[in-house]
Amino acid sequence: MNTNSNKYTIIYTTILVVVVAAVLAIVASVLKPRQTANIELEQMKTIMLAANIGEVDGQPDKTADYKALYEKHITRAYVIDQNGKQLEGVDAFHIDLKTQFNAIKNGGDVTLPVYECALDDGSMVTIFPCYGTGLWGAIWGYISVKEDCTTINGAVFAHASETPGLGGEIAQPWFYNQFDNKVLEVNGQFASVKIVKGGAGSDLNGVDAISGATITSTALQKTIAQWMDYYKGSLELAKAIITLSEGLSNSENAEKDE
Amino acid sequence: MIDYINLFIKSIFVDNMIFAFFLGMCSFLAVSKNVKTAAGLGFAVIFVLAVTLPLNYILFEYLLKPGALQWLSPDFASLDLSFLSYIVYIATIAAFVQIVEMVVEKFAPGLYSSLGIFLPLIAVNCAILGGSLFMEQRGYANVGEAFTFGLGSGIGWFLAIVAMAAIREKLAYSNIPKPLKGLGISYIITGLMGIAFMSFMGIKL
Amino acid sequence: MQKKMNKDIYTKPLFKNNPITVLVLGICSSLAVTVQLKGALVMALSVTLVTAFSSLIISLMRNSIPNRVRIIVQLVVVAMFVILIDQVLKAFSYDTSKMLSVYIGLIITNCIIMGRIEAFALGNRPWPSFVDGAFNGLGYGLVLAIVAFFRELLGSGTLFGFQIIPQTWYIENGGWYSNNGLMILPPMALILLGCVVWVQRSIDKEIEE
DSSP: OOTTSHHHHHHHHHHHHHHHHHHHHHHHHHHHHHHHHHHHHHHHHHHHHHTTOSEETTEEOTTOOHHHHHHHHEEEEEEEOTTSOEESSOOSTTOOHHHHHHHHHHTOOOOEEEEEEEOTTSOEEEEEEEEEEOSSSEEEEEEEEOTTSSBEEEEEEEESSOOTTTGGGGGSHHHHGGGTTOBSEETTEEOOOEEETTOOTTOTTEEEOOTTOHHHHHHHHHHHHHHHHHHHHHHHHHHHHHHHHHHHHHHHHHHHHO | OHHHHHHHHIIIIITOTTTTTOTTHHHHHHSOSSHHHHHHHHHHHHHHHHHHHHHHHHHIIIIISTTGGGGTOGGGGGOOOGGGHHHHHHHHHHHHHHHHHHHHHHHOHHHHHHHGGGHHHHHTOHHHHHHHHHHHHHTOSSHHHHHHHHHHHHHHHHHHHHHHHHHHHHHTTSOOOGGGTTHHHHHHHHHHHHHHHGGGGGOOO | OHHHHHHHHHHGGGTTTOTTTTSOOSOGGGGGGOSSHHHHHHHHHHHHHHHHHHHHHHHHHTTTSOGGGHHHHHHHHHHHHHHHHHHHHHHHOHHHHHHHTHHHHGGGGOHHHHHHHHHTGGGSOHHHHHHHHHHHHHHHHHHHHHHHHHHHHHHHSEETTEEOSOGGGBGGGTSSBOOOGGGGSHHHHHHHHHHHHHHHHHHOTTOOO
């Protein structure tokens, strides 16, 4: 047979492409559920670690079942829009953070996820995501804020392709555990986290930057601030309600005293 | 506009295909023995990267990514063909290279004799496929960004191979330990150049 | 006798004809994954599988491939195996798949694979092609493992993620030692590779340019 004729070449390549595509389509559809489960588990793990759940001495617990923990601790997940208004009927867990990041960058309409999580000691924390670009690629993470709406409970970060040992350290426990108990407030005003080189010093909202990875550190600081801007409104509102109710109960107490 | 210039300069110096990611090393080491051929291959890489990246971007956006086929029919919203991306990218690159080769051979025999011999090499140059894969991973916003990134990466690769060839021409006169001659010293020099290029990393645009 | 000779040919890629240090093939995708030994070994295994099986398939098809679209046909077959590996890693070893990211895809353009297909599989029967591909993959893996061993040990003080350098040696803990951050940066992979070539050529004087 003449293997160099046009007809042969075209038929040959067509058959090859069809066979290859069929094989790949079958494999991909068989493995798809497992892959999706992996990605979801990863996300649940990150959210749990941000709330300091499933950690042993600040390190992720390798034996923990994060899916079970997630289902146990997360009491509610909802989304808010750019005005801080809660939206109904949107699946918070499957919101694509990257799309939201682009919307934030362009000042468009956003739907940002919020998770409410019950800790073992009975207190509630609110968990927010953040997503931005580091030195090489995407960086993202979750931050959990305590009931008082000003103190960070915990945080966790991840990255796509930062340099291992430098920018990549943002995904290491020593770095993200620094965020625990930082205060999102300076002189009574809301303030995002500062990632400062050479030591946070006495700043209540400052954490140590990674030496040698200034760009990643600055990018992370900017990313957190960018997203906090959107959550700030609801945090301040919640705080106002707390202060108000505290004030009410205080005045009630005061009345009783009289 | 400033975004494009930013991306352009970044992809030439900071994200240099050779010194930051070591992509396209095979042909980089094989063809960097003299400046003239190195420049020829460099030009071919610039050209192919600048064309295949926007092409693959369009294919990814409208064919491969999850829900990309929605423009055909809303029924396809949940269809995810991204598992085919590698094969589509490499097929685009190989087909494009083959077409260019045929066109150049037919219409510009002079150019063909100087550039044509490198074209088949390019289809399997990691820098080209790497460009498409990075484009997908970094999620560039539009065709313009994809093109800028392709052009910048190509020029970065061109600079790297020409610089390397110039150094290797000089190396011929150096007194290097015999077992290190040729390949060994080329690896080490590329490494040192990589360290030098890392100084661009702090550039804030 | 025949068998003995074959064995010699096949094992040559491990040292004398090593694809990376002698034939200058397949360096591209390898260096970024040698920061940790685990990544390097997964990469080596993937490349070995892809080289072996695509050599086998191409060798089976060798008499029917139309010459004009030869390269594309080869690339499609190679790409198919790479996608299979990528999909399996994503499903069963998600962490490794994340670590290797785009470099799994870049196996497609790993010159070793195309080089062995062009130089060997197109002119030989399936079984020898398979063995030839596998040994070339192993030769590649060997160099990768050597480079990764030094980079992980000196750069992070660990091997396979386990701490090897005693914690008490570190300056932070009152010792005298600190990890060499340079080892983690990509250029060091090339410099180490240069040293591997140097050592190899000092041992075996026959290897020439």
